[in-house]
Amino acid sequence: MDRGNLTDLTAFVAVADRLSFRAAASQLGVTPSALSHSMRQLEERLGVRLLNRTTRSVSVTDAGLRLLDQLRPAIHQIAGAIEELNETRQRPMGRLRIYARHLAASAVIAPIWERFLSTYPEVHLELAVGEAPIDLVAKGFDAGIAPRERVPANMIAVRVMGPMKVAVVGAPTYFARRRPPRAPDDLAQHSCIQFRVAGDGAVFIWPFERNRQSRRISAGGRVMVNDPGLAVRAAVDGLGIAYTIEALAEPFLRSGQLVRVLEDWSPTFEGLFLYYPGHRQVPATLRALIDLIRTARSEQGKSLLKNPFTKI
Structure with a gap:
């Protein structure tokens, strides 16, 4: 069925419901003469009269009534689908x-997903990390989160x-067992x-900088991970010193489970961007996120607290 037939059938239901070309035309936003012409074309295509009309009245023929009985459920279903789409x-x-990349998932999504899902109970969130x-x-994803240099050129980045x-x-x-480091x-x-580092498998070298001085440290230890959250967890468990970002460490610094060191040597990295295809019609769910x-x-x-250990 082409689009014209669907439009004409919808118009036929409107005329049959109101038994008036003028009232149906007003509902559909067309002129009565245009609506009358559409009905004549529909009847010619179907080869059967659907409406009896005079200058004073409109009635539905037996064939029109049979068609109407089958059309109404379909029209209501279509209207319901459009209404659901609008919602x-x-x-x-x-x-x-x-x-999202591992760091982005831990730093951006995990801190807010409980609040997001409780605020929007009709949303189902799927987070894939890689x-x-x-x-x-x-791959059917609505958006990604990554550093700016990892965002494809054809995507919108926020x-x-x-x-x-x-x-x-x-x-x-x-x-308590070891003196805190004062320099890298x-x-x-x-x-x-x-x-x-996931992907190339290289071991991350810790960069530091202060007063235009820079140092790169190949940190040694007994534990190695490839997930930022696990690195912080290992530090919380007392297994050693971790190199991470404030967003991941802040809850544990606030609770006293972690202590910050070398803050005056700690650099700043570029932030993270959420990216998605297209310039228009951002889904309400993505906009809410x-x-x-x-x-x-x-x-x-x-609400960030000042670090009480800056003099360590």
């Missing part, structure tokens, strides 16, 4: 699929995390949580 456009609901670049559209300050951290129980070179005397991430980051920025 989806206006209200966050349905499945939202996000692809380091390899993928085709979001081909900043969801500002520049990320490094945090070098360890547990109080760990520092002191890390040679410590057990550090090593990090293997972006707004909540920004709100949460703003609130967190206002």
